Structure formats: structure tokens, C-alpha cells
Amino acid sequence: MRRFLPFLDWLPRYNKTLFGKDLVAGITVGIILIPQGMAYAMIAGLPPVYGLYASLFPILTYAFLGTSRQVAVGPVAMDSLLVAAGLGTLAISGVQNYILMALFLSFMVGAFQLIFGFLRMGFLVNFMSKPVISGFTSAAAVIIIFSQLKxxxxxxxxxxxxxxxxxxxxxxxxSETNIYDFSIGIIGILIIASFKKWFDRFPAILLVVVLSTLVVYFFNLEAFDVQVVGEVPAGLPSFNIHSFSMERVRDIWPIALTLAFVGYLETISIGRAFEEKNKVETIDPNQELIALGASNMVGSFFQSYSVTASFSRSAINYEAGAKSTVASVISVVMVALTLLFLTPLFYNLPKAALASIIMVSVFGLIDISYPKKLWYQSRDEFMVLLLTFLITLGVGIVEGILIGVLLSLLLMVYRTSKPHFAVLGNIKGSDYYKNISRFGDEAEVRPDLLIVRFDSQLYFGNSGYFKSELFKFINVKGRSLKAVILNAEAINYIDASASAVLINVIEEIHNRNIEFYIAGATGPIRDIIFKSGIINSLHKEYLFVRIKEAVAYHDDPNTIPSLREKVAYQNQSN
Incomplete structure (x- = not known):
């Protein structure tokens, strides 16, 4: 039960001291969550109250199923933008139909996450590299900021x-700018940014909400066309069953799949960051998928659009001293009380104030330092980041992240197709064999021996490169070459295609009256050497534990250490 209900691990040790810290953290996050939720619902193209609905049942569900104790789940800017981007491509008529599609989208997102969790497919998020995430996040933040200009x-x-x-x-x-809206928004930005810099513990967002609402109310600015939130429906969200149709599923599954991965990635990234700070590992990637999936599916039946972990609120939750997901439950109570008793207070809340909250909140997602670092460290990854950024800005949100993932995978394939291939020499006065291009005169190179190291798995994508480069090295040596030693320490896999190529390489080398030895192969690689038939061409006695043993054998075939008999020849069949 503890595997699927992680709260059972810490609940027996829960006490009043921990509750006191959770109470403070829960209230602090709740104060931020209410206006943020309403603001992010606007990004998604939904009425502000749906941001409050998304702050109820999804958070409660995660509190019971999530494995992170500090992560604050709820509506976030990134997912809200993806919702708007995905639904904006569909021909949806009417606000009510748009809302229904947003709720069904949340259900689909949750279904994907839940299925992936039960299938233990949390590893899939590893295919979203940091340059792609950085480029996409920065571009999405820019789009969110400019989308609030209206x-x-x-x-x-x-x-x-x-x-x-x-x-x-x-x-x-x-030319249509409303000076009152503009003034409220600019002043809101200045207040939040200033407090964030000098008094970061003060709830500046709440201050902006209260002040702007009072200004609109007392000066009757609605009469001057100031856009306000208007009437917010009171009461908790009702339970509704989705109407399923294959047409609906066909329309939204691509955006649902994207949201499922992006939301999971955000949650895992935040959760692991807090693990590093706490020096305690609690995150279970597959259980997180289940927790998020259940949160989105349950929430969708109670009028919630898709949710995930929030960077800003999670940081506030952590700094406020949250010790468990009880803090999230307290935030939910605050939202519920707001929906039951305080919704009339939000009537005069200007949308410009919510826009200022959004702009400042997402500005921190624009990362300048990481692209600078990549420019000096890895130009090809910088190009992946830049292209992801530009495609997300100019072509589309979903297209940006999908093309970014594709580019990073192509870069990975390109790198593995032409991995590092080094010629080794003996470091004088030692048993070490190192890259001669790095150690120069310190590395002794024998004319009768070619020692090489291939720094990658050997598979169909690079086996041709392996063969061509190896024979280049062999041809440079000329007729004085008597033996080739392959250091296989860095080779962690050999597939069927590469096995066939390696057999062919060994036979060609033997046809030139040159011996071929393999040294340093790990257990799994030795298994492949025996099972694939490579050993039949190589000969069993040409498999060594270390390079120096292969060299010693070449110089004197009678030198066969007993350890080599036990280790180098060992495979699964004996």
C-alpha cells in the first residue's frame, strides 16, 4: 500500500510541530495560489474561476499519491499556454464548448500519465534534453508575457x-490603450518586482490584488472601461461526466500527449531539486506519473483543466517550511473558503493586475545564463536550444517542443554514429595505455602494435565508421604492423549488425597476417562475443582482461596469467 499511497510513510511520524510548519506554508502558498490560479486560467482562455477549480481536487489527489513533500501542484503558466495553443487550433464554437474541451483535455492528459505510470515509462522524460527544455521554456515565457498585452x-x-x-x-x-488599465498593470509590475527584490517574503501579489481591487471599486474605474474579472460564481465545482467521442479523442490526443510529458517533466525537475536541498530521496518517477495522472483525471470531473507542479509556488512552499503535503491540503481549504464566501470580493479585480502577476511570475523562466554557457561549452547543443526557441516563438508551442526533441535525438544519433576513436600508447614507466594525441611524447608507440579504444556502444549506426577508421589506422602503420588490440572497456553493447561487421573486420585483419586481440571487455560484452559467434573468428585465447596482458601475450604467447583464464573466458554459458 505504501508504494501507491506514499503518505503512509510519513503519516505515523507526523506531529504538532510539523503541522505548525505546514500550516504556515499552506497559508502562504494559498495566498499566492488564489490570484495566480485566476491569472493562469486567463492564459488558458478560460474564465478566472476555473483557475480556482483547478486548485482543489487535483491538489488533494496529489497530496495522497505524490512522492514529493514540498512540490506544490496546481495551475501553471506553461501548461495554461499549451492548453490555449492546442485548443486554439481546433474549430470550437462558443465559450461553453471551449470549456468542455479544456476539461476533456485534462482527462486525456491524466489518462496518458496514468497509463505511462502503470507501464513504468517514467524514463521517457529523459529524451527531453536540457537545451530543449531551456529553449522551449524561455520562448513560452516570452509568448505568455506578450499575450498579456491585451x-x-x-x-x-x-x-x-x-x-x-x-x-x-x-x-x-x-492607439486604443486604456490609460487606467495600463497604469494599474505597470504599477502592479513595479510593486511585485520591487518586493521580490528587497522583501521577497512579503506576499506582494496579494498586495497588488487588494490595492487594485480597492482602487477600481472606490474610483468606479469600470465606468472608464477598465476590464475587471466580473462576477465569479460562488460555490464548489460540481461533478460532471465527460461525453466521449472518437472525434474528440482524435482532435486532442497530440496536445494531451505533449501536456502529459511537459507536466511530468516540470514535476520531476522541481521534485529532484528539492531532493538535492533536503539530501533525502523520496521521488519515485513512475509513482509521480500515477499521482499526476490521477490528479488530472479526478480534477477534470470537477471542472479543472490540466495541472502540474509550479516552480514559484513550490519554492515558496519549501522556503515557508513545508514538511509534508498537509501544507497543500491547507492551501486547498483556503481556496475552498474563497469559493464559498469570498467570490464577490473579486468582482472589481482588474485583469491588468492579473496580467502584471503573470508577467512577473513567468519572467524568471527566461534563462539567459544557460545559453551563454552552452555557447562556450557545446555549440551544437546551443544550436538545438536556439532552434527550439525560435520555432516555439515563430511556428508554434507544440511544434517547438516536438521539433526540439527531434533535433536533440538527431544530435545524439549523429554523435553516436561518429564517436571518439583513439590510438593508445604505453605511458613510459607504467602499465597505463592512454590517447597518444593527448599525452604526446609520454606515450610510447610500438611500430608492430596498434592499440585502439572505441568510446561508444558498437551498433548498426556506427559499425561502418568503426571499420573505416580502424583500417585507416592499420594502413598508416603499414607492413610493420603485427597485431591490433581493441580496448573494449568503453563498449557497453554490440548489436547483431555490428557483430557481423566485427567478424568481417577480424577476418580481413587475419587475411593480412595480423593478429587481433580484445582487452577489457565487460561481462555483458563477453557474453555477446561468445553468443554472436565473434569468438569463433577471434579465438578464445585472444580475449584479455587488460591491455598489458594482450601486449605480453603478443611478445610471448606462453604468458597466460591464471586470472585471465578465470575472467576473460567467462561467459553466461560456463
């Missing part, structure tokens, strides 16, 4: 998920 300016600006269209639309309607 609320900041108080103008009727057509929304878009492409950066250039947002800029063009904003310039076209610049």
Missing part, C-alpha cells in the same frame, strides 16, 4: 500563440 493595454487585441503575430497585433491597437 489586458495590460486594455485594448481588444487578437490573441495568438506566435510571437510575431502578438507584436503586430499589439502595435495595430496601440
Amino acid at each position: 489586458h495590460l493595454l486594455g485594448a481588444d487585441i487578437m490573441n495568438s500563440n506566435k510571437f510575431h503575430e502578438l507584436v503586430i497585433n499589439a502595435f495595430r491597437h496601440l
